[in-house]
Amino acid sequence: MTPQEQEAGLGDRVRQEVERLLQRGVKGFAYLRSDQPDVGLTPKDTIHSRGTLNLYHYRATTDDLYRSPVLLVMSLVSKPYILDLAPGQSLIEFLVARGHDVYMIDWGEPRPEDSGLRLENYVLDFIPDCIERVLEDSGESRLSIVGYCMGGMLSAMYASLYPDGPLRNLACFTTPFNFDGMGLMKAWSDPKHFDVDRIVDTLGNVPPDMMLRAFEMMRPVSRIAAQIRLWDNMWSDEFVRSYRVFDRWTNEQIPFPGECFRQVTKELSWENRWFKGELFLEGRRVDVGRITVPFLHVMAEHDHIVPYAAARELADSVKSEDRQSLVLKGGHVSLVAGPNAVRRMWPALDLWLAERAT
Numbered sequence: 001m002t003p004q005e006q007e008a009g010l011g012d013r014v015r016q017e018v019e020r021l022l023q024r025g026v027k028g029f030a031y032l033r034s035d036q037p038d039v040g041l042t043p044k045d046t047i048h049s050r051g052t053l054n055l056y057h058y059r060a061t062t063d064d065l066y067r068s069p070v071l072l073v074m075s076l077v078s079k080p081y082i083l084d085l086a087p088g089q090s091l092i093e094f095l096v097a098r099g100h101d102v103y104m105i106d107w108g109e110p111r112p113e114d115s116g117l118r119l120e121n122y123v124l125d126f127i128p129d130c131i132e133r134v135l136e137d138s139g140e141s142r143l144s145i146v147g148y149c150m151g152g153m154l155s156a157m158y159a160s161l162y163p164d165g166p167l168r169n170l171a172c173f174t175t176p177f178n179f180d181g182m183g184l185m186k187a188w189s190d191p192k193h194f195d196v197d198r199i200v201d202t203l204g205n206v207p208p209d210m211m212l213r214a215f216e217m218m219r220p221v222s223r224i225a226a227q228i229r230l231w232d233n234m235w236s237d238e239f240v241r242s243y244r245v246f247d248r249w250t251n252e253q254i255p256f257p258g259e260c261f262r263q264v265t266k267e268l269s270w271e272n273r274w275f276k277g278e279l280f281l282e283g284r285r286v287d288v289g290r291i292t293v294p295f296l297h298v299m300a301e302h303d304h305i306v307p308y309a310a311a312r313e314l315a316d317s318v319k320s321e322d323r324q325s326l327v328l329k330g331g332h333v334s335l336v337a338g339p340n341a342v343r344r345m346w347p348a349l350d351l352w353l354a355e356r357a358t
Contacts, residue, residue: 040080040085041084041090042058044056047137048130051108051111051114052109052114053107053126054105055130056103056106057103057137058096058102060096061096061097062097065100067357068140068143068144068168068353069101069134069135070101070102070103070143070145070146070353071104071105071131072105073127073146073148073154073155074104074105074147074148074151075149075150076122076257076260077208077255077256078253078254079254080104080105082333082336083148085337089337089338089342091341091346092104094342094350095349095350098354099354100350101138103134105126105127105130105151108254109254110255110257112205114205115205115257115259117257117259117260118259119263119264120281120282121260122260123154123158123281123286124161124281124284127158128165131145131165142166144168144169144170145167145169146171147172147173148173148174149175149176149305149306150175152174152297153177156170156291156314156318157279157281159288161281161286163292168294168356169294169295169296170293170295170296171349172298172314173297173299173345174298174300174303174332175297175306175314176306176311177274177311177313178272178313179268179269179272179274179310180310181309181310182269182306182307183304183309184304185269196261196265197262199258200258200261203258205255205261206255206256206258207255208253208254267279274286277289288314288318289319290319291319291320292319292320292321293320294322296315296325296349297314297324297325297326298325298328298335298348298349299312299326300328300329300334301327303331304331304332306332308327322356326348328348329344
């Protein structure tokens with residue numbers, strides 16, 4: 001490269017950086033003044049409501065539908081729009097466009113009177129009720145369930161207790177099973193210093209700020225690093241849009257029903273009963289060895305919330321002849337939403353469901 005070409009290249013880079021600096025300033029000011037971005041935009045109908053629970057049916061965009069409906073089950077402590085962030089960033093939009101008949105349980109935000117809810121309410125009442133309504137609405141006799149994080153745990157517990165039920169397939173994402181592998185989360189809730197009874201007895205439902213701070217303590221510099229990346233990329237409208245919807249979801253966590261939190265802390269985290277086969281719900285033992293339907297568990301390579309050590313043994317513990325574990329690049333959230341999800345997890349889930357839809 002000639003000196004003249006080097007000088008011209010340097011000039012281009014300087015002009016580009018100056019332009020980005022100006023854009024950061026202008027767009028940064030606009031960012032601070034702007035409203036929250038809209039989320040959860042895939043068209044849907046509410047086919048059932050019960051307390052804070054809403055059961056959604058997403059409107060088909062094609063006449064060529066797979067017959068087997070798909071029911072999405074979310075975690076209890078996160079808003080479900082992580083699966084429907086924005087057009088082009090929505091797992092639900094993707095599945096609907098691929099011909100799947102998609103339903104979702106939105107647990108809603110628990111009220112003070114909901115603080116007495118336990119695992120039994122979700123596994124033995126709410127999920128079976130929603131399944132019955134999905135089958136009635138779709139006209140089908142069987143369905144597939146896809147559960148995310150704690151939603152996967154609830155779904156697997158349901159499948160364990162209803163082995164002869166209408167479940168056709170079960171897919172779980174980043175679902176904890178062996179709570180001895182929960183790493184920093186287990187250390188955070190160690191009974192030597194964590195008084196769960198005092199928390200629940202005093203507050204009822206566990207405030208979302210407490211859960212958010214717990215997640216942030218696992219990666220203490222992640223928020224600062226994210227804000228630095230935002231500033232560096234403030235000139236990019238696409239990056240800013242993506243950042244804003246993720247940031248909104250991160251900061252809109254919901255309370256954890258108090259008695260369920262007490263139960264999960266004591267029986268799952270401290271005593272590891274589910275993994276040991278010693279968990280009972282209304283006198284019925286929750287044995288994942290009774291799961292025989294086709295089973296998929298997708299885990300994230302860099303998951304700091306549900307580490308691989310906590311999730312890896314779930315697929316090996318079910319008795320399904322058709323069972324599969326996948327470990328994909330990404331973290332707990334980016335596995336299901338974001339560029340990595342679009343390229344990796346979404347197509348994998350679509351193919352897995354399509355091959356087992358009948």
